[in-house]
Amino acid sequence: MQRRTISRLPLIAALSGTALLAGCSGSATHLPDQPLVATALAQAESGGTGDAYTGTVHARTESTLAFRVPGKIVQRLVDAGAHVRAGQPLARLDAQDYGLAASAAAEKVRAAEADAxxxxxxxxxxxxxVATGAISPSAYDGARALRDAAAANLSAARAAAAHAANERGYATLVADADGVVTEVLAEAGQVVAAGTPVLRLARSGAREALVAVPETALAALPKTAQATVYGRSAPVTATLREVAGAADPYTRTFAARYVLAGAPEDAPLGATVTVRLPAATGGATRVPLGALVDLGAGPGVWVIQPDRRVRFQRAQPLRLTEEEALLPAAALPPGTRIVALGGQLLHAGQTVRLAPGAGL
Structure with a gap:
């Protein structure tokens, strides 16, 4: 992309001459009614390859697996990179205590059943x-209360037994979906609490490109792009799925996830991927960065009309670089003469003087 540099020497010389004339006449220094401004012509965007961001391939869903009960890991059954199926055992805890608890709970259920x-x-x-008067109603009420209490105890014992059986089952960590083990976070012999991460699983299915996008390009981030996975010559279509709601506090970039089409399963996890955004062709205009001003109602530029009066044209930047701003051509057609410097001091309808060499 060619960069247009605005020369400030004619503007400085003209302003210096104005100051000298004011000093020679002995009048007080004041701002002229027709301020002197540097101008530039809006240039059509020439196109190009567009921006490209490099990131890594990730699974659409990645989950961290952990035991739901505490204990000592006695077996780790898979390694990083292993392909697993839903329900496949991945690791086991020492389940002796949970087996004893389940047996005791089952014994309580049998006793409660007999009592009920x-x-x-x-x-x-x-x-x-009761109807024959052989016993008093209060005696019968006591027997009924004992029956109801025994039935409640039986329900509680069965619930406790089911809980104990579940805890014994939780001593085996199983895969909750088909996928690939991407990381091992705990080893055999380690005592872990409930919820301590043990394995990280990337589920099978769609693959995504995770890239970091600068905040200056966030507003014009396209919905579709082309992505190339390292080591593969054929690009695939990438569709924007989500953009992080907050910037990274260190890099000030936003994490964007593009879904890779056509290669959901065989794109290797963690591989380098380059997402190339389409170039803006024919629909964008380049202006110097200093021409962009914001008067409180949104960004825009001052357009110089044939009678040298200025009007403010609002335009939301598509992209910003170190020296230029890319604006929609619908808002600012190429060839429009604009104020390149000093736009913060102007107001609508004001007549300006152009720096030397900037004729309309």
């Missing part, structure tokens, strides 16, 4: 005796 059966039989036996 006995109290239910007593209540059924005493129920007809």
């Amino acid at each position: 059966a006995r109290t239910a039989a007593d209540e059924a036996r005493l129920r007809p005796l």
